[in-house]
Amino acid sequence: MKLLASIKKEWLLLIRDKGGLGILFLMPMVLVVVMAVVQDAPFRDYQEQQLPVLFVDEDQGVISQSILMGMSEGNTFRLVDSLNGKPVSAEEATKAINSGEFQIGVIVHKGLSSELQEIVDAQVDGMLAGLMPGADTVEGVKPDLEPYITLLLDPTTKSTFRSSIRSAIKQFLSKLEAKLIVDGLTSKLAEMTGNTPKVDLSSNGIVQLKETTATSTIMASDVANNSTQHNVPAWTVFAMFFIVIPLAGNMVRERTAGTITRLRTMPASMFHFYAGKLLSYSAVGLLQALLMISVGFWLMPQLGLAKLDLGSGMLPLLYVSVVVGVASTGYGLLVGTLFKTLHQAAIFGMVTVVIMAALGGIWVPLYIMSDTMIFIGHLSPMNWAMEAFNDVFLRGQNLSEIIFGSAKLWVFGIVCFGASLTLEKNR
Numbered sequence: 033m034k035l036l037a038s039i040k041k042e043w044l045l046l047i048r049d050k051g052g053l054g055i056l057f058l059m060p061m062v063l064v065v066v067m068a069v070v071q072d073a074p075f076r077d078y079q080e081q082q083l084p085v086l087f088v089d090e091d092q093g094v095i096s097q098s099i100l101m102g103m104s105e106g107n108t109f110r111l112v113d114s115l116n117g118k119p120v121s122a123e124e125a126t127k128a129i130n131s132g133e134f135q136i137g138v139i140v141h142k143g144l145s146s147e148l149q150e151i152v153d154a155q156v157d158g159m160l161a162g163l164m165p166g167a168d169t170v171e172g173v174k175p176d177l178e179p180y181i182t183l184l185l186d187p188t189t190k191s192t193f194r195s196s197i198r199s200a201i202k203q204f205l206s207k208l209e210a211k212l213i214v215d216g217l218t219s220k221l222a223e224m225t226g227n228t229p230k231v232d233l234s235s236n237g238i239v240q241l242k243e244t245t246a247t248s249t250i251m252a253s254d255v256a257n258n259s260t261q262h263n264v265p266a267w268t269v270f271a272m273f274f275i276v277i278p279l280a281g282n283m284v285r286e287r288t289a290g291t292i293t294r295l296r297t298m299p300a301s302m303f304h305f306y307a308g309k310l311l312s313y314s315a316v317g318l319l320q321a322l323l324m325i326s327v328g329f330w331l332m333p334q335l336g337l338a339k340l341d342l343g344s345g346m347l348p349l350l351y352v353s354v355v356v357g358v359a360s361t362g363y364g365l366l367v368g369t370l371f372k373t374l375h376q377a378a379i380f381g382m383v384t385v386v387i388m389a390a391l392g393g394i395w396v397p398l399y400i401m402s403d404t405m406i407f408i409g410h411l412s413p414m415n416w417a418m419e420a421f422n423d424v425f426l427r428g429q430n431l432s433e434i435i436f437g438s439a440k441l442w443v444f445g446i447v448c449f450g451a452s453l454t455l456e457k458n459r
Contacts, residue, residue: 038308056278060271060320061327068263068328068337085197086125086137086184087113093145095181098208099138099201109200122182129184136197137184147179149212156216181205260338264328265421266394269414271324272317272356273388276364276381279313283368284377306453310361317357318350325349343425348434352424356417359441362448363413369452388414416440 089096100111113120115128125137181201185194285291328340342349364381371377389395391408392415398406409415420438423429429437 035304035307035311038304039312056275056316057320057323060267060274060324063271064263064267064324064327065331065335067267068259068332069335083109083136083196084112084134085109086120086128086134087111088120088122088125088137088139089113090122090142091140091144095145095148095205095208096140099140099181099204109197125184129186132186135186136194138197138201139182139184141180141182144179144181147177148209151177151179152209152212152216156213156220159217160220260328260332260340261425264324264340265418265425268321268324269356269417269421270385270389270394271320272417273360273363273385273414274382275313275317275320275360276367276385277378279309279361279364280368280371280377280381281374283309283365284371284374287372288374302453302456306365306449306456309365310358310449313361313364314354314357317360318353321349321353321356341425344428344430344434345424348424348429348431349421351431351434352417352420352438355438355441355445356420358445359413359417359448360445362445362452365452366448366455369455385414388412391415393418413441413444416444 087100089100100113112134115124120128122139125134125139128134129137183197183201325340325342329342333339367377367381367384371380391405392398392412393409394414398409398415401409416438420434420441423434423437
């Protein structure tokens with residue numbers, strides 16, 4: 033009964049500020065929707081989002097045709113070889129890149145195909161030197177030529193796009209050079225033997241790369257590559273830990289208003305009061321999580337975004353939401369107990385939540401950080417919470433595996449609860 037009375041008291045306080053309670057649920061919804069919409073393009077498959085590339089063909093030869101064909105067949109780039117109905121010139125391409133109208137341009141200079149063919153012929157002659165009857169035994173001299181392709185880049189172009197276009201062009205050129213060398217060797221060998229050897233150069237290569245996902249269940253390979261699947265768990269964790277601000281604020285107001293003194297005179301221990309807070313605000317965190325999951329599952333598809341994949345199901349999701357709620361509420365209790373003024377508690381709670389989010393991979397994935405930062409990031413409770421949600425959404429783990437993996441969150445919440453209770457008793 034004492035615990036129930038404490039829970040009732042906390043809910044009466046929460047309901048009294050209906051505007052604040054509404055914001056507590058509404059703002060995380062707005063945040064997750066906005067972030068999912070903003071980050072939708074970077075998470076899109078290249079089949080849906082192609083990068084426009086200005087293409088200037090001054091050569092009109094085999095190289096430009098090969099690059100044009102290869103890049104047009106892929107789904108990464110969309111080649112633009114004309115502006116206002118006319119072929120793009122080098123000057124126009126440079127002007128368009130400098131003005132920011134396009135980010136990337138490719139210029140294939142005049143005579144490039146003939147120069148490359150001349151170099152390849154010299155290499156073939158050198159390979160076969162001394163093998164053909166009457167041929168010179170001295171290896172041929174490579175022509176003094178340096179064919180090149182100009183790559184125009186806007187200064188604001190991200191390194192990912194730079195690497196993509198650079199790798200794509202190098203791949204096309206490598207295939208073309210290999211084909212020219214093989215064709216040259218085939219032609220020379222036909223002259224020597226009278227028979228034309230057949231060489232099958234597959235455009236996809238001999239050794240293929242098959243990508244799979246290391247999960248315990250069969251899931252779509254592109255689940256992790258959409259903004260919904262990333263943003264819903266990330267910002268759910270962020271919103272749940274932000275419960276520290278209203279919780280700590282209420283605790284400070286109770287002390288400054290003398291409420292905590294009156295509560296001490298009642299026939300109930302501080303454990304009941306703190307346990308009431310823990311259960312009440314953990315329930316608020318659970319409701320926040322369910323609301324965010326509902327937004328990802330029902331609302332985001334209506335906005336043209338990917339539908340949230342629930343992974344291993346609602347029961348593991350409920351469990352993870354509960355344990356994250358306990359961990360975040362425990363931290364809020366500790367902050368509310370430590371500080372004496374509302375400003376101290378609010379500022380410290382807000383800043384530490386932001387720091388834990390930054391270190392824990394909520395904003396930036398841990399794997400792109402340095403080894404030291406990765407080690408520090410794994411110490412963040414918000415990283416544990418994020419990984420617990422990912423165990424459900426992406427790894428498809430069952431409930432027993434999730435219980436074991438989320439044990440650190442239970443320990444964190446219980447330690448914070450015990451520390452805050454001890455501090456309040458000794459105050």
